[in-house]
Amino acid sequence: MVFGGEPLPEKFVKDLRALSDDITIYNIYGPSEITVLSNVQNLDNEKEITVGPPILNTQMYILDSDMKQVPIGVIGEIYIAGIQVGEGYIGKKELTEQRFLNNPFGPGKIYKSGDIGRWTFDGKIQCLGRIDNQIKLRGLRIELSEIEDEIAKMPGVSSCVVNKITLDNKECLCAYYVCDTDLTEQQIKEN
Secondary structure, three states, X not given: OEEOOOOOOHHHHHHHHXXXXXXXXXXXXXXXXXXXXXXXXEOOOOOOOOOEOEOOOEEEEEEOOOOOEOOOOOOEEEEEEEOOOOOOOOOOHHHHHHHEEEOXXXXXXXXXXXXXXXXXXXXXXXXXXXXXXXEEEOOEEEEHHHHHHHHHOXXXXXXXXXXXEEXXXXXXXXXXEEXXXXXXXXXXXXX
């Protein structure tokens, strides 16, 4: 099975593996702007969900808002360079200028994906979602999909969504989840 287009939840992979030992799972990554594919990872013997390292002739960078490389394990925006990067969007000059930038690390263009991710210590990329799904709460950047993934690991939870809301004039996170069992407040706090 091949998955791509959205971050692949760990619980989904575990559920698939529980169905059969004969399933081979690949996680791929690559926006259309770079001719669709920049990473492929066979997840059969992997402990964490990644999209793998960049494929041949592809350079990938995880950068901060100043286009500086972040350390391994730190979340930043995914940028892609290489011979497969497109020229831009037809008839959309302003958007092209925002996304297809001069590559500060080498020749050609670099594509600003709008996706967030981080390097793992073994040279693979963990794709965590879209930058527009990242919020700031009390001065901290929070990736909502990471919280959703943790909640989805709880026993009986099949799906969930986390949003920032205002309650009693204070911003806070609120999780909505679907569960086939009753979870107590204590169980939720323990997880």
